[in-house]
Amino acid sequence: MAEAKGDVTLRIEDAVAHVTFDRPEARNAMSFAMYDRLAGICDRLEAQRDLRAIVFRGAGGGFVAGTDISEFTAFEDGADGVAYEDRIDATLSRLSRLPAPTLAVIGGAAVGGGLAIAAACDLRIVTPEAKFGVPIARTVGNCLSAANIARLVRAFGDGPVRQMLLLSRFLDGVTVHRLGFSSACVPPEELEAEAERQIARLCEAAPITLAACREILGRIEAGPPQDRDIIERVYGSRDFREGVGAFLAKRRPEWQGR
Secondary structure: OOOOOOEEEEEEEOOEEEEEEEOHHHOOOEOHHHHHHHHHHHHHHHOOOOOOEEEEEEHHHOOEEOEOHHHHHHOOOHHHHHHHHHHHHHHHHHHHOOOOOEEEEEOOEEEOHHHHHHHHOOEEEEOOOOEEEOHHHOOOOOOOOHHHHHHHHHHHOHHHHHHHHHOOOOEEHHHHHHOOOOOEEOOHHHHHHHHHHHHHHHHHOOHHHHHHHHHHHHHHHHOOOOOHHHHHHHHOOHHHHHHHHHHHHOOOOOOOOO
16 A cells, blocks of 8 residues: 555644645645545534634645645546545535635645635635646546536636636636635735634634524525525524624624524
């Protein structure tokens, strides 16, 4: 068996989870072992109900430069490709349903599977020099699943995704910010400070409201949404009563997540 390459690490501090793709010598290209590690981290995050934000970064200033192509040499037929895409779909679906808002901090290449990981997050911060694309038509000659392409279309729009897929065109941070893909585009030296500002904003927000908004957005993606149970849960919460009382009293609300 080939030696495992790279790692994905988790650190939780002050109700904020920090997930790092750690393989800088390969621009954090994901080995299958790293995907397994990410799935294990999802297990832990899904069980952690007191989180206020989950932040994804790449080690060494980059993000994730796709999947390690050497992993594909073991594929024998199309069934292996189906199993691989199913595996990626399952992982990204879990990322999009984690129990707290997710933020991708992108200072370098987010390519192929790395772009899909970024698109599965709620929010993204980029630098002007960051690089985004899916050049599979001129490199490996594989394809993305329908679920992943749909996720990219929602994030970028149909036209830019066709350019990335069909022309193997790369977009820079300025362009993806203009398209609405990122919540901020800042110089590299300001990336972490901007991340801290957005993390703080998420931590200050009403957690039940954020959860409801994320759940409704997820249902919209899946089809015509049903929302009455979510609305009832939010308006029946202690946090809602606290928010009304605090607003009328002109004081800062103390959110409890209940």
